Amino acid sequence: MFGRKKEAPSAQEIIDQQAAEAAARQDAAAGKGVPTPKRKAQEAARKRPLVPEDRKASKAAERQAIQDQRLKMRQALDTGDERFLPLRDKGPQKRFARDYVDARFSLGEYLMFGALVFVIISLLVPSTSDQMIYVLGGFWVMFLAVFVDVFVLSRKLRKRLAAKFGEVERGVVWYGSMRSLQFRKLRLPKPLVKRGEYPS
Numbered sequence: 654m655f656g657r658k659k660e661a662p663s664a665q666e667i668i669d670q671q672a673a674e675a676a677a678r679q680d681a682a683a684g685k686g687v688p689t690p691k692r693k694a695q696e697a698a699r700k701r702p703l704v705p706e707d708r709k710a711s712k713a714a715e716r717q718a719i720q721d722q723r724l725k726m727r728q729a730l731d732t733g734d735e736r737f738l739p740l741r742d743k744g745p746q747k748r749f750a751r752d753y754v755d756a757r758f759s760l761g762e763y764l765m766f767g768a769l770v771f772v773i774i775s776l777l778v779p780s781t782s783d784q785m786i787y788v789l790g791g792f793w794v795m796f797l798a799v800f801v802d803v804f805v806l807s808r809k810l811r812k813r814l815a816a817k818f819g820e821v822e823r824g825v826v827w828y829g830s831m832r833s834l835q836f837r838k839l840r841l842p843k844p845l846v847k848r849g850e851y852p853s
Contacts, residue, residue: 722737725737726738729842730841730842730843731842731843733748733842733843733845735748738842742842744822744825745818746814746818746821746822746825747825747828749813749814749817749818749852750810750814750825750826750828750829750832751829751832751842751844751845752845752846752850752851752852753810753813753829753851753852754806754810754829754832754833755837755840755844755845755846756846756847756848756849756850756851756852757806757833757848757851758848759802759803759806759833759834760795760798760799760802761799761802761803761833761834761835762833762834762835762836762837763836764796764799764834765836766836767792767795768792771788771791771792774788775788799834802833803830803833803834806829806830806833807826807827807829807830810825810826810829810830811826814826
């Protein structure tokens with residue numbers, strides 16, 4: 654009567670006890686005939702190790718998952734599947750920009766070939782020769798023509814994007830302009846439209 658009172662059970666203990674009682678009632682109703690597992694056994698069953706026990710299998714599974722993801726990304730670069738494209742290529746505006754650029758002929762596609770020809774000629778023709786002036790002049794004319802073509806493309810692309818989407822996302826025009834400087838067959842994601850098939 655005057656002894657110390659028992660400490661009140663904690664909330665977690667009450668919940669665990671209620672869960673155990675409910676499980677016991679279900680077992681009794683089902684006629685299972687198996688005693689309810691104790692709290693320690695239930696806690697042990699719920700525990701998950703922070704570090705997997707079989708590290709070799711875990712690393713192998715992780716490598717396989719990364720390999721599958723890369724394979725899906727490579728396939729998406731061929732098919733244009735938005736779900737697995739890299740982040741830099743995702744979005745309807747970037748898809749529109751790709752299709753618009755791929756549908757037109759761009760001088761920038763052949764800039765790298767022109768630069769390669771210029772390097773070869775500069776190795777064959779002496780730098781003191783009068784012909785070198787014409788070679789340099791031709792290269793700068795080509796470079797200026799590519800610059801004007803990219804400028805015109807960026808203006809037209811911005812207008813088309815604004816007309817279709819209302820607002821142009823940051824970086825989309827630059828994305829399309831840089832794509833126009835790549836040789837068509839080497840572009841990634843691969844072109845999905847033919848020349849002249851402009852997106853609507």
